[in-house]
Amino acid sequence: MADLLGSILNSMEKPPTVGDQESRRKARQAARLKKMEELEKRKKAEFRKKMEKEVSDFIQDSSQQKRKYNPMGKIERSIRHDVAEVAGLTSFSFGEDEESRYVMLFKKEFAPSDEELEAYRKGEEWDPQLAEQRRRLKERAALEEAASTQTEKTQACPNSNYRDKYSHLIGTSAAKDAAHTLEANRSYGVPVANKRDTRSIEEAMNEIRAKKRQKREDDTGAQSSSVVPAVAVVCG
Numbered sequence: 001m002a003d004l005l006g007s008i009l010n011s012m013e014k015p016p017t018v019g020d021q022e023s024r025r026k027a028r029q030a031a032r033l034k035k036m037e038e039l040e041k042r043k044k045a046e047f048r049k050k051m052e053k054e055v056s057d058f059i060q061d062s063s064q065q066k067r068k069y070n071p072m073g074k075i076e077r078s079i080r081h082d083v084a085e086v087a088g089l090t091s092f093s094f095g096e097d098e099e100s101r102y103v104m105l106f107k108k109e110f111a112p113s114d115e116e117l118e119a120y121r122k123g124e125e126w127d128p129q130l131a132e133q134r135r136r137l138k139e140r141a142a143l144e145e146a147a148s149t150q151t152e153k154t155q156a157c158p159n160s161n162y163r164d165k166y167s168h169l170i171g172t173s174a175a176k177d178a179a180h181t182l183e184a185n186r187s188y189g190v191p192v193a194n195k196r197d198t199r200s201i202e203e204a205m206n207e208i209r210a211k212k213r214q215k216r217e218d219d220t221g222a223q224s225s226s227v228v229p230a231v232a233v234v235c236g
Helices: 002-011 018-060 074-086 114-121 128-156 162-170 172-182 192-196 201-226
Strands: 066-068 090-094 102-106
Touching: 018 074, 074 090, 074 102, 090 114, 114 128
Parallel strands: none
Antiparallel strands: 066 102, 090 102
């Protein structure tokens, strides 16, 4: 009887220890993770196959230049970008936050301009006619601003023509000489003599007037001395 009871007890499973319970829990967790990974992998493969079909249809449709998709997750967007690149298309993601971000595909020959991309980034619809009007307005505003700036520069430019400025005071010839004395050499800069000349413009012109006046007096004196006075001969 004792031998029978002992054999029965030996055939029964022993209660699991703490270590065995932890091992089994980890094994079940690993099995679940593996199952989830396989499921995720299968979903990605199915989604990629679906995207390849949609991209192929888009390429073959000559009436479409671009295609906008509904917002999707980061993984789906990544797969769509990859499929588009393999197919030779241009793709962009737009949207302010993760939940609203979406993908747009463009055929290479209809790649978007910088203005169009900027509109999508702002959440606006792209209107080519409106964009053309805005471009023309910007060009007109730029031309008007350039013209206004040129006018201001012209008005602010000082009168540097000393001959015209002082001709009514000292005469055209003297003013020309004064301007010639103080004018910078266009090829080699300001002459050394002019750099050392600390006279004011008025002082220079006074000196020129004095030289001319002295020259006129010398010329007059020379003419007077060259005239031989007539000698009257008185006969007695």
